[in-house]
Amino acid sequence: MITKEQIAADYQQIQDEICQALEAVDGKAKFEQELWDRDGGGGGRTRVIQDGNIFEKGGVNFSAVGGELPEAIKKGLNIDSDDFFATGVSIVIHPNHPLVPIIHMNIRYFEMPSTFGEGKEPVRWFGGGIDLTPHYVVDEDAKFFHSSLNAVCDQFNAEFYSKFKTWADDYFFIKHRDETRGVGGIFYDRLTANDDMSWEQIFEFSKALGRAFAPIYTELVNRHKNETFTADQQQWQYLRRSRYAEFNLVYDAGTKFGLETNGRIESILMSLPPTAKWFYNYQPQPGGEEERTLSLLKKGINWV
Template sequence: MDEKKAAAAGWFEALRDRITQTFEAIEDEGAALPALPGAPAAPGRFERRAWTRTDVSGAPGGGGVMAIMKGRVFEKVGVNVSTVHGSFPPDFARSIPGAETDPRFFATGISLVAHMANPKVPAVHMNTRYLETTRSWFGGGADLNPALPNGQDTAHFHATLKAACDAHDPAYWPRFSAWCEEYFRIPHRNRNRGVGGIFYDYLENPDDAAFERHFAFTRAVGEAFLAAFPPIVRRRMGEPWTAEERLTLLRYRGLYAEFNLVYDRGTIFGLKTGGNTEAILMSLPPEARWD
């Protein structure tokens, strides 16, 4: 890898390590809380498993590491990193900027989804990535997905992301928060998946200055996630909940699964490029209902 690719991949791995450490600390803090039937007796810990990818040409195409935890506070959380390369299949290449005439690509990123045991604690998604074809760009975002929306939590999450955006470009928050609302829409349900956050893509890097500027913003998104989500978990994880609220959570998870299987770009990208299926589908909840 050249310097830019290595820097991006290294950041995503370092961010993964900080997030998993923080989530394991929260598991320790919640060790005495009431647990779901079948939850582990001890606080959860991440299990990591490496995987490799074969490119469409048959050559090695990189890979990644899955990190999955099933715990008492976090019913299921995955924090995956991948660094892959090779060539896009011809049909898919036509849909990727810069790959229309040259299908070779490089992609590295982190993807996180947390499904929580307590219905009062929102699910969350965060993803940031760097891609190169004949062009290069950063993309990603973070969004909050509560089954039982709480205005305080939503305001805190939005404010933290807005501060990260405003520090880099005052136009980012209005643009990327609106894009999040548009992207996470479920047309067949006529509703959004969650309560928003930010979504951005195609922050292109025609020169070194643009790369440094957009990489700095992408790092800021990771830092903002660490500042935004763990305090919400700590504030809500000990609140009592009812069987009716648990049912609301399970039904909401059905919506989450529908979006990720039908519309999510990351799911489509991973499956079209021969990624690890289990890692791609780690975003699906451990239990859901459609009644």
């Protein structure tokens, strides 16, 4: 059976690969690394890229933490275990260009070591997801993004993409705005071994998703990074960033878990954009690209 040490080591390698790819496509900025320890157990590698040719702010973070599970988390998960281990890679990239999309990805593993033992069913699972948040929805980009994810999923289970795409539509939804965060992607949680997939196969799926990030996002960046844009388009970018911030602060489960398990605040909140704006009662120009983008921030759109 795969061990938590192996999972953490492979996730660190994926972090390295993604950072190298993002530095290459930006062409200017380099990641700054900060190693940190968590009170209670574990730590991580926070890597931040800023003020680049394309990337205004972004993070590619690895963590492997453990220790005593807070009461709030135990109640939320409906478990009585006292300890936990969690490891993963989390990414959010905010470009400075309004025609280059925001992207997020997370791959993670969670277990409760105290549940392991003879005659006991271990509590452990994989989770993850990747979603695209364009400031302006470009149909060809959304189709490429979803087709690429479909191809990754189909390598492991023909039902994964459809199931996880619907899950993403429901998860990445800003309820108080009645709109999705972007064009979605895939999302899954508590994925465990069963008759169809072993732990090793689920881990391979997790890694395949992680390694799909760099080629997918590099293609999307290169499609638009040299296009010109207007001041009005940048103002719209700042408005869309505000919606991103609202979702992460109100609904995102990873943010809540990090804060409630005494995680590192700078690493948890690195997902927030460097600049965002809230315009009072903003109304897009009828027939414009902004209005069209809002019309596509809906659940259930088939991009494949």
